[in-house]
Amino acid sequence: MQVDIKQSQHLVFGAGLIGCYLGGVLSYLGLNTRLVCRPVIKDKLQQGIKLTDYLEHVSSNIALQFAEQQGSGPAVSETSPIDFLWLTVKCTGIEQAVRDIAPFVSANTVILCCQNGLGSEALLKTHFANNQVLRVMVPFNVVELKPGHYHRGSQGSLTLEYSPSTQASIEALAKVLQCDFLPVALSQNMSALLWAKLQLNLGNSINALADIPVKAMLQQRGYRLVIARLMRELLAVTDALSISLPKVTSLPAHWLPSVLSLPDFLFARVANSMLAVDPNVRTSMWWDVSQGKATEIDFLNGAIVEQAELLGLQTPANKKIIELIKALHQKSAPNKIRSINANDLLTMLG
Incomplete structure (x- = not known):
C-alpha cells in the first residue's frame, strides 16, 4: 500500500x-x-x-x-x-x-x-x-x-x-x-508478544473480583499470589509451546510470579515500576462487570485453559477464576460488584 x-x-x-x-x-x-x-x-x-x-x-x-x-x-x-x-x-x-x-x-x-x-x-x-x-x-x-x-x-x-x-x-x-x-x-512476532501481554492481563479478572483500583490490588500480597499462580500456569503452556516471551515490563516474564510473591515491603522496592500506575485505574474487566456486560474472560484465562488442554496440562487456578467471573457476571447488577478479599480468593483456589 x-x-x-x-x-x-x-x-x-x-x-x-x-x-x-x-x-x-x-x-x-x-x-x-x-x-x-x-x-x-x-x-x-x-x-x-x-x-x-x-x-x-x-x-x-x-x-x-x-x-x-x-x-x-x-x-x-x-x-x-x-x-x-x-x-x-x-x-x-x-x-x-x-x-x-x-x-x-x-x-x-x-x-x-x-x-x-x-x-x-x-x-x-x-x-x-x-x-x-x-x-x-x-x-x-x-x-x-x-x-x-x-x-x-x-x-x-x-x-x-x-x-x-x-x-x-x-x-x-x-x-x-x-x-x-x-x-x-x-x-x-506479535503472537509471542500477545502471550506476554496476556500474562499481564491475568490481573484483569482479579481486579474485577477484588473491586478495588489496580494499584491498591497490587499493594496486597494475597491478590499478587493469586495472579502469580495464574501466571505460572500460563508459563507452563508457553514453555510447552517453545514460545519465548518478550519483555513487556522491566522484568523478564519468568521472574514476574516470584516478584509478585514477595512480601509487601520487598515488592514495593523491587517492583516499583509495577506500582507506577494512576490510583484511579481499574481494568477493562472491572468496567465490564460493573456495567453488567459480558467479559473477555474466555479470550484471556480461557485461552490458557484451551491451549493447556490440547497439551495435556492442568490449569486449575485459571479454571476457578473463569468460574468466579462468570458467576459474578450472572449475579451482578450494573454498578454493583461483590468483592472477594485476597485471603478468601486464595482459599477458593485451594
Missing part, C-alpha cells in the same frame, strides 16, 4: 475507553480521523475531548469528527476510502463488528485489531481475506475521569504488527503516531 501517512484516512470503530483515547490522539496529531460510536458517546464528545496521562501531559478541546454506520446504504469507502481502520471493540463484539465495518472497508484498507487476548483476529482474516489484518497490542489502561476526559493511567507502548509486505507503511505510521500521549513500538 502506497499512502502518504500524514494525509491518510483513519476510522476508529468502537469508541470505548481505548477507542476514544486513540481517536483523540489521532485527531490531536492532525490526522484525518473519524470515530464510529454509540449516539450517547457521540453526544458527549461533540464539544471535543481532553487527553491527559500519568506523566502529566495535557491537551484540551481536541475536535473530533464522526462517521455513521451505514447499514444497507452505499459503502463509505466509495467516496472516502479508509486507509487505516482501528478496530477497538472488545473480543466479545468481534462477530458483530465484522458485519458492521464492511461498508467502511475498501480494497486497500488496513484493519488494525486492538483486542486483548488471543485469536480475535481470525474471524476478520476470514471475512476480509484480501485486506491486511494486523494485530495491535495496547498495554496501557485508560479511564474516563470526567465526561469527555480520557486519561492514560499506566505505562507501555502501543505496538503495531508488521510483516515484510507492510513494513514500510507501518514504520511510517509508527513514526507519525509517536508522541507524548502515545509511545509506539513495532513487532514482527
